[in-house]
Amino acid sequence: MKCSPLVRGLRASLPDGLRRWLFDPSLAELTSEAVAGQSASPVSGVRIVGLWLHCWLIGLRAAVSACARRLRPPRGAEHVSFSSPDPESFMQSVLQDVRYSFRALRASRGFTAVAILTLALGIGVNTAIFTIVDMMLFRPMPGVQDSEELAYVMGRDGDAPFLMNLSYPNYQDLLAADTGFSDLLGYSWRVVGLSTAGSGAERAFAQVVTANYFGLQGVAISPGRDFTADEGLVDVPAPVMMITHDYWQTRFGGDPEVVGSTVELNGTPFTVVGVVSPAYVGIDSMLAIQIYIPVGGLPALAPSAVASLRSRTSVQFRVVGRVAGGAGAPQLQEEVDAVAAQLRDDFPVANADQELVVIPERAARPDASAGGQFAQIAVIFGLLVGMVLLIACANVANLMLARATGRDSEVAVRSALGAGRWRIMRQIAIESMMLGLGGAAAGILLAVWATETLRGVVAGWQIGMPLQLPLQTDLRAMAFGTAVAVLASLIAGTLPALQITRGDLTLGLRQGSRSVSAGGARQRLRGMLVVAQVAVSLILIIAAGLFLRSLAGVRDAGLGFETEGRLYVSFDPDVVGYERDEGLALHDELLAATRVLPGVSAVGLVNSEPFGSRTGFTTTLPERDAADETNPGLMTVRWRISPGYLEAIGTRLLRGRDVAPSDTADGPLVAIVNEVMATSTWPGEDPIGKRLVTPGSGRTYEVIGVVEQGKYMLIWEEPQKALYLPAAQSYPSTPTLVVHAQGDPLLLAEPIRQLLQRLAPTVPVFGVMTAEESLRNGRGLMLISLATGLVGAFGVLGLMLATIGLYGVVAYAVGQRLREFGVRIALGADTRSVLRLVVRQGLAMSAVGVVVGALLAMGVGRLLSSLLVGVSPTDPLVFGVAIAIVVATAAAASLVPAWRATRVDPVNALRGE
Amino acid sequence: MSTLPPVTHLQFLILEALRDGEIAGAEVRGILADHGVRRTLPAFYELMSRLERAGLVVGHYAPKLVKGQNVRERRYALTAAGSGAHEDTCRFYRSRTGVQEQEAS
Incomplete structure (x- = not known):
């Protein structure tokens, strides 16, 4: 069943009798109905939680009846006084209050329904937000042993707004250094094309990991085995891989024969050696990774990537260490600072401004590069939903006060019959607690619905990687919901109880229905x-x-591009083994064929749509500074574009010329820069004709144009420097086609898909969306x-x-x-x-x-x-x-x-x- | 004078439904619904659990193929005590209404 962890949790929380006699047969019938299609909707989490609550209610009702039967005095026994201290009669009087409150609430159904609904809204949103915050901030990582001992080591480059990953050589130096970490793992991400016998290639999201990745985290592998140390070394003869449990189930139908079998990744055979335990949701719990490949498999996967494993400027590895017993955060930071200083001394160009920062695993959620921004967001949302609860409580208190006005006579009668103030207050408190519990039950249902909805929303976000939200509305969340309900009902009930019982309780009796005791x-x-x-x-x-x-x-805010009427179509020739020349030929054919489609006014290609996940960086230097070997250059956003891209995306060219078909791989290297880059690199000068060097590759580019400033990575970012290189000179292996349509851009989606299918049938197409959708659901907004x-x-x-x-x-x-x-x-x-x-x-x-x-x-x-x-x-x-x-x-x-x-x-x- | 019947009307209706042999809980629920008795799933299975614990019916899970998928269902059958209780109840009503005599005559 889809929500089997939920079912398991709910089942486990029921007493044996309720589970065996009520829950199990009901669930079996519900499932059978759903399968047969008799039921309007499949067995959703909400229905199962409803079933579970119903079982509890029946159980509670039976327990209360049994209790009442036991406590009921034999017929003819003397009436028990309200103030009797005997515990049995106390229990009996509480039960009496429960029954009385139940009858009172049933009598005024409108009030009860509104109060429960109001509380449910407050409790529901609070429980839903708690479930998310609990997962993000408080829970240990699922499937990981002692996750509180893990800490990230991230790089900080000067005053960059976000933290950076480390290069593989820097990771190895950190591993070799004497620090408080008992071991360190490294990982990066990569999209691969997976194919099995008789099937075409499909995109899969992989993590390239060091061989100690699972061992360090203590993650169980079943079926199959963990990576060996040898498989983590570069250049292994027989590359291996592991798959996640979800991928095993969805892609391979849970076939145990998959372990030991061979599949092709980017056209190269890889042996599947194991399946990761289903309890493990990944080191970045929001990313739905499908495949794990040890570093030793990288050369087989992408021969060109081997160079990046040796480069200190290729910062692609995220590093996590297990802290050896007792090492504190300040001590770790000091040790890591020493390593950073050593790296700066040894490799001044690559590590010029780089510092290393230790972040405990919990503070690094959900993304270590964001630098703990989530905690701040969590506090803000916690505060806002707390306000909703406050309003709900105030409203219920108000409703109870309004209702109290009509109850003066009733309270006065009870008082006259011998009920003390405490007894009346207790009854009102019990009444509000019952409302609270009703609100909790409805609120928890609402929270389950809200988290399921949110899970769908997150899965629909387009940041270029598959996302997941591994939320569980489990006992913790329910305990939280119930605690909030009790608190809310106490707040909402205490004030009216105090008010109702204040002053002369018999006044109401004397004045009849016109009483307004304590009315003002x-x-x-x-x-x-x-x-x-x-x-x-x-x-x-x-x-x-x-x-x-x-x-x-x-x-x-100056996006620097237009979204209206634009369509993005991303495709991946890389995963089916297209080499550079084949890829460029495909680009040309596709651009030419798209340009003549009816309704297309401009078209171009780029390495990634704005705010996409494939945006690249490079370091640049003006040619005059290139001789200075200690100058590391400036971090610059790098776009790889085809002729016509600027027009298609709507970025204004301020000076000079656009990239042209004549800017071929054999011609002189050219580049377009943005405003900030032009003014900061050549203040007061004309940038056209100036020359730029990228220290990493040693290439020199001539500036041919200046475009308007834009936003590239985050909507909050400060103006960044950007460089646009012709695709023919700087090949984008997984490009996005940008189309400016005259009418509805979505009408062009299918013709373009068919075009691609005709030109390159094996190339997978992904991420077909309008620019508006991309901006709204992507990293941008x-x-x-x-x-x-x-x-x-x-x-x-x-x-x-x-x-x-x-x-x-x-x-x-x-x-x-x-x-x-x-x-x-x-x-x-x-x-x-x-x-x-x-x-x-x-x-x-x-x-x-x-x-x-x-x-x-x-x-x-x-x-x-x-x-x-x-x-x-x-x-x-x-x-x-x-x-x-x-x-x-x-x-x-x-x-x-x-x-x-x-x-x-x-x-x-x-x-x- | 005959003693009161050992089961309620609702329980009698269930025992009656099971008289022809073993049937699934869903079918029993359907028969009750035909008589205007609507119960939610947990409430219905609470009713059945009482009969089971009283030894009047016996329940077990059985596999069932629905649209190519294997699901399971809980099926119920009458025990000897259940048949006895059914008979006793029938006898009680016959004695109170005289239906038997009329039929005999």
Whole structure:
């Protein structure tokens, strides 16, 4: 079954009786129904969790009945006093309260449903976010032994905004050095073309790893065996590989014969030696890796890659070490600093500004190069969902207070019959706890649904690598959800309990239904709760507005390319063994054939779409500095482009000329630079005709043009230097075709796919998407899109709850003052003045909430500022619109009861007086 | 005077359904639904578990091929005690309603 870990977890958590008698047969029937197609939907996680909860409810009901039977006094026994200290009678009285509360909640079903739903929303979003944060920050790595002993060693190059991987030689030097690490592993990523007998090549995502990779992590391999030390050495005669359990199941149908068999990677035979344990989700838990290849297999996979294993400027290995017993982080950092200093001395060109940084494994999630940014995001989202819970609690407290008003007489009667304040409070507390548990059950279901949805969203992100979100809504998450529910219901229940039982409990009895014992205080308290709700929902709406403006602001943030009407089609001739010349010939044919397709206005090729995963870097130097051997050059983004690419993507050429078909491999080397590169390298001079050197390859390029500045890696990035090289002189092995369409670009997807199929039937095509989709779901905007969606949903939810709260308070106040309005109308007050009177009350409450909320939102905006693009955290437009929305909603919420106030019949009102 | 029947109406209905031989839980649930008795899966299997634990029916899992896929289902059969309880209940109602006498005459 699809969610078997979920089923296993749920099954294990049930007592034997419930599991054997209820859960197992029910699940069997559910599965059978789903397979037969009688059921509308397949057995989803939600249905299974529903089944599980239902089993628990039946079990609890049976336990309570059994308990009650045991405690029930024999017929004719003397009535047990409420205040009896006897534990058995205490238990009995608690059970009585439970039964009473159950009946009371059943009697007012509308209230119960709204309260449970409100709490469920608060608990659901909190549990869902907890599940993610728990996976990202707190859980040990699944399938890894003592993962808290692991630490990354990353490079930092001067003041670069992100951390870098290490070169293979630097990794080997680090391994040989005397540090507090007992062992260090290295890994990098690579796309390979996998084919088995009788099948065409398909793209697979592989990690190239050192031979100690699994041994160091203590990962089980079954079936099969781990890599041997020999297989980790460069140049092995018989290359081997391992596959993940998921890939084994999906690609090879779980066939045990796969181990020991041979498959082809990029046309070279590799022997599969093992399958990685299903418990292991990968060292980067969000990347869905399919194949592991030891470093010794790299020459067979890509002969040209061998040079990169010897180069100190090719930083492609991520390094993780196991910390030997007792070594602390400062000590490790000191030792690693010494290694970095040695590397700088020994290899000054390659390691000029490089420092090494030790990051504990947990702080490096989900991506070590991001430098722990997730913890900050987690805090922000934790805070925002906490606010939703706060609003939900305030709303339930408000509902309970409103309900309390009708219960004064009931409380007074119970009090008169001998129930003390404590007993009444306990009953109210039990009632709110029952609401809380109902909210927890519904909230956990909501969380399961939300995490499943999010899993789908993440799998759909286009960053050029397959993504996964290995989330489990397990006992921890459920325990968290239940704890939040208990806390929420206590918060929501305590205030009303205190209010209801305050003062003379018999007053309600004496005054009958017209009692308003402690009514003023209660109303004030409800008013304060509404103020808090309005304030918090304003904060959420402002946060959502800031993200929304960021999304819009990206257009003004200077992308340096156009997205409208553009289509990206990526294809991979490399994995089916295309050499450089064959690849270039294919490029030319494809470009020529695409150009004449109807609806195409421009077309070009590039090594990676903007913000894609195949963006490259190189180091460059102006020719005048090339003689200085100690100068390491400047880190520059490198694009490999065909003629016509700049026009197709919509990047403006400011000076000089575009790449032309005459810029062939045999011709003089040429390059186009961007604005920042031109002005920083040759300030005040004309860059056209100037010459650039790439120290790594020793090639010299003549600058032929300058293009506008753009964003290349991250939407937040500072302006970076960029270099555009002709594809004929700098071959992109896995290119992206960029098409500028006259109409809907997606209409061109199929014709281009067919073209490629005709020109190169074996070449796999991947990542066919519009530029808009790529920007939204790719590395460019995915975080902002997700944040806008989530925070927007929280904001709408918060405002909805606050509106209900405000409506309740104003409606109640109107109900209390109906006679007064009757008298006013009898004395000549017109409709407008009565309307104004009521709406003013609602607006006054929301005005206080708006002021408090706006002040707090300024602080929250500052917290969010690192995630915002092109918008100030105190953007007046966002604040203005958000306040207008909240005030308009508040006015609408007050208008309905106000209209009711104007319909009071003065005759009835005066008769009442 | 005859004693009260040993099973409830609902339990009697289930025993009656099993009188012709072993059937699957899903079928029993279907028969109950035909009589207007709708139970959720766990509630239904709680009902069956009571009968099983009382020794009136016996249940076991059996494999079943559905659309080429192997699934399993829980099947139930009447025990000797179950048949006895069914008979006792029938006898009770006959004695109270006189149906038997009318049929005999």
